[in-house]
Amino acid sequence: MAMDVEILDDPKHHRYVLNMGPQHPSTHGVLRVLLELEGEYAMELLPVLGYGHRCHEKIAEHKPAKSFMPNTARMDYLGALIYNHGFAQLLERATGIEVPERAEYIRVITSELNRIQSHLLWYGAYLLDLGAFTPIMYAFDDREHILDILEDVTGSRLTYCYFRVGGVSKDIDDKFVTSTRAFIDRLRSRFPMYEGLVNGNVILQKRLIDVGELDPKICSRYGITGPLLRGAGVGYDLRKSEPYSIYDRFDFEVPTETKGDCMASFLVRFREMEQSLRIIEQALDSLPEGPVMAAKVPKKLKIPAGDYNSSVEAPRGELSYYLVSDGTDVPYRLKVRTPSYSNLSVIPEMCQGMLLSDVVSAMGALDLVIPEIDR
Amino acid sequence: MDIKAVKTGWKKLAKAIEDVDYAVFGYDYSVSLEQSNVRDFATMMLDNGFYLVDLMAVHVAPSIEVVYQYAHVETRCRVMARAFVDSNNEIATISDIYQGANWHERETRDFHGVVFTDHPYLEPIILAEEDVDLKPLLKTEAALKDVDVVRRKQPEPKVETAAAKSQEPS
Numbered sequence: 264m265a266m267d268v269e270i271l272d273d274p275k276h277h278r279y280v281l282n283m284g285p286q287h288p289s290t291h292g293v294l295r296v297l298l299e300l301e302g303e304y305a306m307e308l309l310p311v312l313g314y315g316h317r318c319h320e321k322i323a324e325h326k327p328a329k330s331f332m333p334n335t336a337r338m339d340y341l342g343a344l345i346y347n348h349g350f351a352q353l354l355e356r357a358t359g360i361e362v363p364e365r366a367e368y369i370r371v372i373t374s375e376l377n378r379i380q381s382h383l384l385w386y387g388a389y390l391l392d393l394g395a396f397t398p399i400m401y402a403f404d405d406r407e408h409i410l411d412i413l414e415d416v417t418g419s420r421l422t423y424c425y426f427r428v429g430g431v432s433k434d435i436d437d438k439f440v441t442s443t444r445a446f447i448d449r450l451r452s453r454f455p456m457y458e459g460l461v462n463g464n465v466i467l468q469k470r471l472i473d474v475g476e477l478d479p480k481i482c483s484r485y486g487i488t489g490p491l492l493r494g495a496g497v498g499y500d501l502r503k504s505e506p507y508s509i510y511d512r513f514d515f516e517v518p519t520e521t522k523g524d525c526m527a528s529f530l531v532r533f534r535e536m537e538q539s540l541r542i543i544e545q546a547l548d549s550l551p552e553g554p555v556m557a558a559k560v561p562k563k564l565k566i567p568a569g570d571y572n573s574s575v576e577a578p579r580g581e582l583s584y585y586l587v588s589d590g591t592d593v594p595y596r597l598k599v600r601t602p603s604y605s606n607l608s609v610i611p612e613m614c615q616g617m618l619l620s621d622v623v624s625a626m627g628a629l630d631l632v633i634p635e636i637d638r
Numbered sequence: 639m640d641i642k643a644v645k646t647g648w649k650k651l652a653k654a655i656e657d658v659d660y661a662v663f664g665y666d667y668s669v670s671l672e673q674s675n676v677r678d679f680a681t682m683m684l685d686n687g688f689y690l691v692d693l694m695a696v697h698v699a700p701s702i703e704v705v706y707q708y709a710h711v712e713t714r715c716r717v718m719a720r721a722f723v724d725s726n727n728e729i730a731t732i733s734d735i736y737q738g739a740n741w742h743e744r745e746t747r748d749f750h751g752v753v754f755t756d757h758p759y760l761e762p763i764i765l766a767e768e769d770v771d772l773k774p775l776l777k778t779e780a781a782l783k784d785v786d787v788v789r790r791k792q793p794e795p796k797v798e799t800a801a802a803k804s805q806e807p808s
Contacts, residue, residue, distance in 0.1 A: 313764040320749070321774055356664055483689035483711070486738035492711075499711040569790030572664035572707070572716065574691075583707065587696050589783050596775070600692035600707070608741045637764065 277301055281619075285314050289392040289623045292633030296610070296626075303619050308611045315637040323597035328354055328586070329428055329564050331597070336422040338601060339635040341381035342578045344374045344413075347426035352507060353573035353584045354428045357566045366430035366555045367509045372443065372546045373413060373425065375539040379450070380409040381578035382532050382539075389529075389627040390461060393470050398461050405453060408446050415439060428564060429557030440547060447540050454537065462533065471526040475613050475625035478523055485612075486605035489580025490535065491629065494520045494527030501576040512549075513542045525628040532630070563592050579603050579630050601635040639713055644686050651675045651682070658718075663790070665707070665716035673721040673729050676706070680732040680739075683708050688717070693732075693742035695723075695750040697777045698785040702750055704729055723752055731757040749775040 284295035293314035299307035319338060323331050335350045336343035348370055355362060362370075383406040387399030410420045416435050417425040425432055461467060482492045492499055500517040502510040518534035520527035566588040574583040580602030587596040606629050614622045648655055648669055656668040671679055680690075691707040706719040723729045731754040733740040743754040744763040751773040754760060762770050777783075 313762075313766065316764050318774065324775075353664070356662055359662070479711075483684070483687065484735075484737050486690045486692075486736070488689075497711050504711070505714050505716075567791065568788055569663065570705075570718070570788070571662075572718070574664065574709075574716070581691065581709075583691055585692065585694065585705070585707065587788050589788050595783060595788050596694075596696045598692065598694040600694075604741065605738050608738055612737065 278306065285311075289626065290633070291388065291631050294607075294631065294633045294636070296622075298619070298622070300619065305614055305617050305619055305622050308614050308622070310607060310610055312607075312633075313637055315634050317634075317638065319638045320597055320599065323594050325593070327564065327592045328566060328594050328597075329592070331594075332426070333422070333424045335599075336424050337634065338599065338638055339577060339579070339582075339603075339632050340421050341384060341632055342377060342582075343421065343423040344370075344377040344417075344425060345575055345577045346582065347423060348374050348508070349573050349575040349577075349582050349584050351426040351428055352575065353571055353586055354564065354566070356573060357569075357571045357586065357588065358428075358564055360429045360557050360560060362430055362557060363554045364551045365434075365553045366557075368546050368550050369431050369435055369555060370426060371508060371510065371513075372435075372543050372550075373416070373423075373431075375543045375546075376409050376413060376443070377423070378578050379536050379539050380406050380413075382536050383409075385532060385578075385630045386457075389630070390467070392623055392627045393467065395461070395464075395467070398457075401453070401457070401460070405450055408442075408449065412439065412442050412446060415442075427556065427560070429560040430555045432556075434555045440550070443543065443547060447544055450536070450540060457533070462530070468526065470620075470624050471529055471628075472524060473522075474525045474617070474621045475628055476522065476524045477609070477613065481609065481612070485609045487580070487609060489577070489602050489606070489630075490528045490531040491523075491606060492580070493517065494529075494531045495523035496521040501574055501581060505574060507573075507575055510542075513545045515539075515541050525624050528628050528630075565590065565592050566594070577602055579632065579635075580606060599638060601638065603629070603631050603633075603636045607631060607636060639687060639710055639715065641713070641715060644715075647682050647686075648679070651679050660714075660716070665718055666714065667717045669717060669719040671719055671721040673724060676704075676719070676721050677730050677732055677735065679719055680706070680735045683717075683719075684735055686710075687712065688715075690732075690736040690738050690742075691716075693739050693746065695746045695752050695775075696788070697750060697775065697782065698788060699782050700785070701725070702727060702752055703785065704746065704752060706732070726753070727751055728753045728755050730755050733757055749773065751776065 281298045284290040285293040295311040297309040298305045335346040383402045387402030390398040414420050417423045477495045498517045498519045515538045518531050568590040570587045583600035585598040589595040652669045654670040688708040691709050696703045702723045708717045746752050748765045
């Protein structure tokens with residue numbers, strides 16, 4: 264967005280501070296942004312964080328690593344299974360526990376369902392931010408199906424704690440497979456409707472195109488990952504770049520755009536849902552029989568001394584767990600690198616000189632989940 | 639990216655470079671730096687197209703270690719660079735090289751009290767303003783471990799002993 268502000272004689276005289284949040288609907292949680300405005304243009308932005316800090320990293324240092332699993336789900340409530348996945352993988356790597364084939368497939372299927380669910384919520388909520396009320400009804404209608412499917416197998420609707428070190432807690436049944444297949448068909452049939460109703464809408468395009476442009480250079484300076492980076496033209500997806508679990512067995516694409524504006528990340532997220540459906544479909548087709556838990560997982564899981572890392576592709580970008588172990592079963596230090604934290608830090612640079620209404624567009628494009636920022 | 643050329647560059651700055659088994663540890667290289675070199679190293683990484691994944695501190699004896707995690711978008715190359723802070727708990731900021739480090743450094747100051755010199759705005763970010771001296775992730779004296787305790791153990795070199803030989807079937 265070009266800065267075409269008419270600077271009046273004394274610009275400082277016309278500036279005022281506006282407080283957005285922590286209860287503002289378009290900050291999607293307890294985030295506060297201090298805006299220094301000149302007219303309707305945001306000249307300086309200062310995000311204020313930490314309202315929802317729950318000391319997850321401190322908690323991790325005080326109990327056996329295995330029992331940290333429920334905490335992972337409470338950081339990103341929209342990508343709980345993917346957070347489960349990263350943490351389970353971290354401990355499996357460190358202790359050399361082999362995960363059975365079937366469990367890996369179940370992990371991929373449920374993780375991808377979780378990702379679609381997250382994107383659908385973002386889709387509805389983002390459009391709601393931009394003033395379109397109807398799409399969230401459609402998006403939540405579809406999302407509800409995923410929540411029902413996952414509730415049947417995991418027992419919860421949002422903060423899943425389904426993965427275990429060495430597998431998953433419960434096997435999936437035929438009902439899960441049939442309802443997931445039915446959901447794939449359903450969502451596919453809805454995509455043309457979404458495209459017609461929303462993506463081609465001229466008001467939406469005016470709100471998103473050329474707003475909040477990011478280029479690959481700024482992304483690497485800030486550590487921006489996920490759909491924002493892919494929208495800027497870099498096809499970086501950890502499922503492809505550092506294939507973990509069994510993602511290298513599936514045929515899927517990494518959608519990219521080139522412009523890096525809000526429309527680019529919007530389209531990337533939208534297309535990612537189709538790619539997730541493709542992964543789920545292939546995984547269901549080749550789902551092997553067998554156990555879903557490793558035969559021997561010690562009750563007291565001692566982690567050999569050293570430092571370990573596990574990075575996975577969360578719906579918003581790269582999630583990394585970094586664990587330092589002193590050889591006991593309790594982590595000496597656990598650091599969680601959450602994607603939204605790095606993504607949000609670009610806001611002061613990205614939104615400088617923007618119209619206030621465009622700031623809302625740009626912040627929505629970051630797809631923020633505040634609890635994962637505050638941890 | 640030419641990893642050989644990049645590694646040659648590291649050698650000029652690093653105290654030690656270690657190849658790490660990705661399958662077990664989840665990253666590729668461990669680079670130990672003098673704290674005076676962290677800025678040069680960051681500049682070099684930015685020039686080679688790396689992005690800053692994370693920046694964090696680990697409290698060990700004798701002093702706090704700051705760990706920088708870098709990764710590359712084209713090829714898998716995940717690097718943990720580490721440096722100890724000085725006796726005043728200070729280390730130079732890299733937030734003018736990698737702007738993303740700004741918040742990570744503020745968070746590290748919150749949790750461990752590490753002072754990043756020349757940081758533009760080193761104020762509490764995750765913790766509340768009144769908890770500026772809380773430093774919740776510093777270890778108590780009883781819990782503090784020596785740095786060697788948390789380092790990975792190198793596999794013992796195989797030594798041919800008389801006892802091992804006698805166990806072999808003849």
